[in-house]
Amino acid sequence: MTAADGPPTPAAGDLGDGAMGNGTIAARLTELADLLEIADANPFRVRAYRSAARTFKGLPKPAAELLIAGTPLTSLKGVGKDLAANVATLLQTGTFDSLEQARDAIPPGVRTMLRLPGLGPKKVGAIFRDLGVDTLEGLEAAIADGSLAGLPGFGKKTGETVLKNLALVREGIARSLLARSLPIAESLADAVRAAAGTTACEPVGSVRRRRETVGDVDLSAASTDPPAAVEAFCTHPLVVEIVERTERTARVRLTVDPGRPTDAELVVNAPAAWGAGLILGTGSKMHVAALRDWLSAADLTLGDDGLRRDGALVDSRTEEAVYAAAGVAFIPPELREGGNGVLRVADLERGGGLPELIAQGDLKGDLHMHTTASDGAGTIREMAAAAKERGLSYIAITDHSKRVTMANGLDADRLRAHWRAIDAANVTTRGVRILKGIECDILEDATLDLPDDVLADADWVVAVLHYGLGQPREQIMKRLTTALESPHVDCIGHPSGRLIGKRPGADIDWDAFLDRAASTGTLLEINAAPERLDLSAEYARAAADRGIPIVINTDAHAPSAVGAATWGVYQARRAGLTADAVANTRDWPAMKALLKRD
The missing domain is CATH 3.20.20.140 (Metal-dependent hydrolases)
Incomplete structure (x- = not known):
């Protein structure tokens, strides 16, 4: 590829096994366009990034595959030399200079305002530049004192809409979509699975229960060498801070989206207690409490060290073994939420069976x-x-x-x-x-x-x-x-x-x-x-x-x-x-x- 064709083609290894998808590329380009519009940048530049975002979102094949195959990104509609270089860098490093510079120029609170229905980048830019408001709390104050309604193109209805949706957005900041969190969890789990002595590792918590949104990313592992599993977890490329670490546990902070840190936690159990650890890690609290009640009736206790009777370890190598000890049918993780109207305790009566749930691949x-x-x-x-x-x-x-x-x-x-x-x-x-x-x-x-x-x-x-x-x-x-x-x-x-x-x-x-x-x-x-x-x-x-x-x-x-x-x-x-x-x-x-x- 010549210089005129665009950036050098990365090797497959440079892109990594989990090279980001076209949707993520489009999201980063859209983010940059939004930040540039907030900063009142050249509208032609803003439109160029929006156009390129649409192009990448609609590609039938991952952009990473095009680069590996030697296809210049400049061959795509609306993708010039500089933009192609930015995307190539994004694929290699997870970001690029123009995006980081735009993020540095716009406070996190202003970026958060883009999540509010009715506030596009143009209006957010006016709030930031004309009112000097750079937090959600400041935005609430501007609505209360009437200054927001005084901006051109705003009014009382805009403020009412913003107030109505603030709680929803705050929840969205604290929790991420399952589709965002599951790939992160699997990437962390893959690293732990590759560690010496690890016999199993699975994402647990909200991710494993497949909730619509996820807070922290939790993992449960079984290993004969817990420190090695913990080391693999803590040295994952996404980890930017180790919050807490022991021989069997670790809590870290990940960098996925700037301004939106995600915490992740690993608990390592002995292989003999793997099933017990998986159940406790998966939750929910209500489900585990109900299961413990059933186990108690059989003089069994459930803990991180396994299922025990009078202190002696009972088979708890698998979840199925733990449920069987309670005399309860195995409950798929998605049905362990409890208290949400989907699963009632009556559905989980002793010895009762559950119908076979729809599976991936059943759709025609x-x-x-x-x-x-x-x-x-x-x-x-x-x-x-x-x-x-x-x-x-x-x-x-x-x-x-x-x-x-x-x-x-x-x-x-x-x-x-x-x-x-x-x-x-x-x-x-x-x-x-x-x-x-x-x-x-x-x-x-x-x-x-x-x-x-x-x-x-x-x-x-x-x-x-x-x-x-x-x-x-x-x-x-x-x-x-x-x-x-x-x-x-x-x-x-x-x-x-x-x-x-x-x-x-x-x-x-x-x-x-x-x-x-x-x-x-x-x-x-x-x-x-x-x-x-x-x-x-x-x-x-x-x-x-x-x-x-x-x-x-x-x-x-x-x-x-x-x-x-x-x-x-x-x-x-x-x-x-x-x-x-x-x-x-x-x-x-x-x-x-x-x-x-x-």
């Missing part, structure tokens, strides 16, 4: 995905190829309807032309059936965004709330009822519209909504996008209890996002769902038979 279709016809980054055929690679046999292309103007939503004429393109793609596509679908907005006035004669010609219609999520419950329910009672709506997608840690969902009367979905034969979606996971586990369980078929969809906007089904399956497992409870574990003819239109 994905019924919510986007293409370049609206705001997606892949073509019809590219999305089909990605689905086939994941082992799926059918997909529904559900680009946005016209109300979503910012996503280039489709009107009736464009939609019908798009469907003709899907028909053409089906002729040459092998192994994956492509269904003609639409993500149809449920409008604020409780009508649907497309006429009945158009929706009637679709193979699959998923209706959604995108706008007006803050409307009163009565109007939200009127809108949802319109969709539920439509003979052409097959499914309600991401029903609440929430974004975890960023935006609350609509005010829904859940009992009434679920009852109406059951009576109308309308399916409900678990949207697998990590920031949505909507339905929640609680309401997915309540829907299944009413006999409502659930569909797990990715809402993929790029071929690489088809893999997000993983997070939806975890959510379904937390809801206690079997494969039979999830409609798209069936092949298309059996799935189609569940639809109200048939």
Whole structure:
């Protein structure tokens, strides 16, 4: 590669075994664009980084693979020489100079304001530059004294929206999405597994229970050489500070996102007590307390040193052995939450069995995905190829309807032309059936965004709330009822519209909504996008209890996002769902038979 082509191509070893994905690259470039806009930088530079972020997010293959193969990043749309060099450095080191300089220039509290709905980088920049406010507390004060409302483009409603969402954002700062924390936990676990004497190591706590969000990252290990396991943990490249360390335990601080440190903890047990340690580490506290009660009835005590009776060690090498000693069926980690409406103590009666939960790989279709016809980054055929690679046999292309103007939503004429393109793609596509679908907005006035004669010609219609999520419950329910009672709506997608840690969902009367979905034969979606996971586990369980078929969809906007089904399956497992409870574990003819239109 010549100098004109861009930065030198890193060797595979330079990128590491866990080279970051395109989504992370896009997030870093978007972050830089936001910080530059806050600082009132050249708008052309800001747009360049935003454009490049879209390019990397939509790549069908990881950018790291392109570099390893010798493909210059400058060959990508909107990626110039300097930007390509920055991305190459990002892949090698996890950051690059321009990003770090922008982070240093903008206080952490100002960066946090970007998480608040209604405050984009332009408004955050005005708050920072014109009012000198650089913390959430200062922002609250500016709302209270009226100075925020006095800024051009602001008003009383902006302040009300900010106050409403501050608590949600503060929780989001303290906890990270599972999709962010699980790869970190696995990377740490891999390092410990490679240490001499280690026989097992697993992420535990919230990560293993697959909660939607995670606080600290916890690991449990079994080793005949605990100091070696601890050393491997403490010397992981992500570790920037050792908070506490003993021969068998360590607590460290990680650097993943500046301004958002993550703590991680390792506990090392003897192999003979591995199962006991895994249960204690996984939790939840309520679940462990219940298990200890069952064990106590058998004169057994559960501790870090294993399961014991009168001080003598009882087989506790595996979790299964510990549960068996209590006379209780093995409980999958996702069902150990307790107290959240998904798992009740009555479900775990002595000797009772649990149904087999849905597993990764059970899905046969994905019924919510986007293409370049609206705001997606892949073509019809590219999305089909990605689905086939994941082992799926059918997909529904559900680009946005016209109300979503910012996503280039489709009107009736464009939609019908798009469907003709899907028909053409089906002729040459092998192994994956492509269904003609639409993500149809449920409008604020409780009508649907497309006429009945158009929706009637679709193979699959998923209706959604995108706008007006803050409307009163009565109007939200009127809108949802319109969709539920439509003979052409097959499914309600991401029903609440929430974004975890960023935006609350609509005010829904859940009992009434679920009852109406059951009576109308309308399916409900678990949207697998990590920031949505909507339905929640609680309401997915309540829907299944009413006999409502659930569909797990990715809402993929790029071929690489088809893999997000993983997070939806975890959510379904937390809801206690079997494969039979999830409609798209069936092949298309059996799935189609569940639809109200048939």
